[in-house]
Amino acid sequence: xxxxxxxxxxxxxxxxxxxxxxxxxxxxxxxxxxxxxxxxxxxxxxxxxxxxxxxxxxxxxxxxx
Amino acid sequence: xxxxxxxxxxxxxxxxxxxxxxxxxxxxxxxxxxxxxxxxxxxxxxxxxxxxxxxxxxxxxxxxxxxxxxxxxxxxxxxxxxxxxxxxxxxxxxxxxxxxxxxxxxxxxxxxxxxxxxxxxxxxxxxxxxxxxxxxxxxxxxxxxxxxxxxxxxxxxxxxxxxxxxxxxxxxxxxxxxxxxxxxxxxxxxxxxxxxxxxxxxxxxxxxxxxxxxxxxxxxxxxxxxxxxxxxxxxxxxxxxxxxxxxxxxxxxxxxxxxxxxxxxxxxxxxxxxxxxxxxxxxxxxxxxxxxxxxxxxxxxxxxxxxxxxxxxxxxxxxxxx
Numbered sequence: 001x002x003x004x005x006x007x008x009x010x011x012x013x014x015x016x017x018x019x020x021x022x023x024x025x026x027x028x029x030x031x032x033x034x035x036x037x038x039x040x041x042x043x044x045x046x047x048x049x050x051x052x053x054x055x056x057x058x059x060x061x062x063x064x065x
Numbered sequence: 066x067x068x069x070x071x072x073x074x075x076x077x078x079x080x081x082x083x084x085x086x087x088x089x090x091x092x093x094x095x096x097x098x099x100x101x102x103x104x105x106x107x108x109x110x111x112x113x114x115x116x117x118x119x120x121x122x123x124x125x126x127x128x129x130x131x132x133x134x135x136x137x138x139x140x141x142x143x144x145x146x147x148x149x150x151x152x153x154x155x156x157x158x159x160x161x162x163x164x165x166x167x168x169x170x171x172x173x174x175x176x177x178x179x180x181x182x183x184x185x186x187x188x189x190x191x192x193x194x195x196x197x198x199x200x201x202x203x204x205x206x207x208x209x210x211x212x213x214x215x216x217x218x219x220x221x222x223x224x225x226x227x228x229x230x231x232x233x234x235x236x237x238x239x240x241x242x243x244x245x246x247x248x249x250x251x252x253x254x255x256x257x258x259x260x261x262x263x264x265x266x267x268x269x270x271x272x273x274x275x276x277x278x279x280x281x282x283x284x285x286x287x288x289x290x291x292x293x294x295x296x297x298x299x300x301x302x303x304x305x306x307x308x309x310x311x312x313x314x315x316x317x318x319x320x321x322x323x324x325x326x327x328x329x330x331x332x333x334x335x336x337x338x339x340x341x342x343x344x345x346x347x348x349x350x351x352x353x354x355x356x357x358x359x360x361x362x363x364x365x366x367x368x369x370x371x372x373x374x375x376x377x378x379x380x381x382x383x384x385x386x387x
Binding site for chain 2: 039054
């Protein structure tokens with residue numbers, strides 16, 4: 001392990017309760033980041049096809065009535 | 066036996082051709098009286114081959130050909146494969162098309178076909194807003210709970226109500242349609258071979274008039290894609306039959322395409338979500354696969370790269386006992 005990472009390792013992994021917390025927080029953070037990114041990719045692939053893309057038309061037309 | 070005599074005959078021929086070599090071999094077993102003539106051996110070989118091929122052909126003729134329980138007419142014409150965009154594995158339904166397709170169902174199909182598994186609430190956030198769906202539901206009347214006298218009154222529809230069926234039951238539907246039951250369309254895309262392709266071909270495949278020589282019973286229409294080619298449903302989609310609210314030209318094929326996509330949605334309303342989840346699963350599993358391959362190589366690298374050296378003990382000297 002590189003010497004620069006040594007203090008980080010000591011802090012995060014040495015004590016089990018912190019290591020457990022790191023794992024849970026990491027899973028939470030990864031899930032959020034992964035979902036956000038994949039949603040963005042998905043919406044980009046399906047641009048203009050999903051309901052949220054055409055929803056505005058019908059909301060507005062109801063306000064006019 | 067045949068093979069052995071063949072071997073012998075070649076050896077005999079060889080012996081004639083190159084006697085000097087064969088003198089050292091045991092030539093006694095190859096007596097000239099035992100060797101058959103090459104012509105008769107060729108004949109025997111050819112005959113055996115012909116018999117083998119013939120028996121295989123006969124067997125194939127008996128058991129090998131594909132059997133069809135139905136004639137091609139009864140099978141119906143295979144539908145054309147169309148490049149459905151929503152069928153690609155990263156594409157959702159085109160919800161504008163779903164909305165148009167629902168309009169086509171509502172204005173055309175629903176006069177005979179039910180869509181009994183779709184409640185109004187499932188249209189919300191797919192093709193219509195909440196208010197639109199509520200308004201549509203309220204146009205219909207449904208049975209309410211029994212009141213204090215036990216009478217069942219009618220009430221306007223709610224979001225949780227299912228789309229009303231055109232007939233009270235299947236018997237009423239048959240009676241109204243010359244004995245033919247218009248199938249429920251909720252799962253029709255899953256329920257028919259060819260799915261979207263079949264239904265699109267069926268809707269757009271009615272010829273102007275049946276080909277000469279085709280005789281159909283009264284009340285049936287000719288459609289080559291329908292198994293048996295005689296279908297009780299007449300052609301219903303004609304150009305500009307409906308007027309789309311988004312201004313799309315309502316050609317026959319446009320309406321058929323929209324309504325087929327809508328029926329695909331009604332059969333698989335979970336498709337958008339399923340494909341999105343599938344893409345995520347593929348991303349994560351490919352990441353984990355790559356990770357596990359790397360870990361394996363990392364852990365195995367000392368074992369794969371080690372070198373085992375064997376130093377033999379010195380021979381001749383006394384065994385040194387260490």
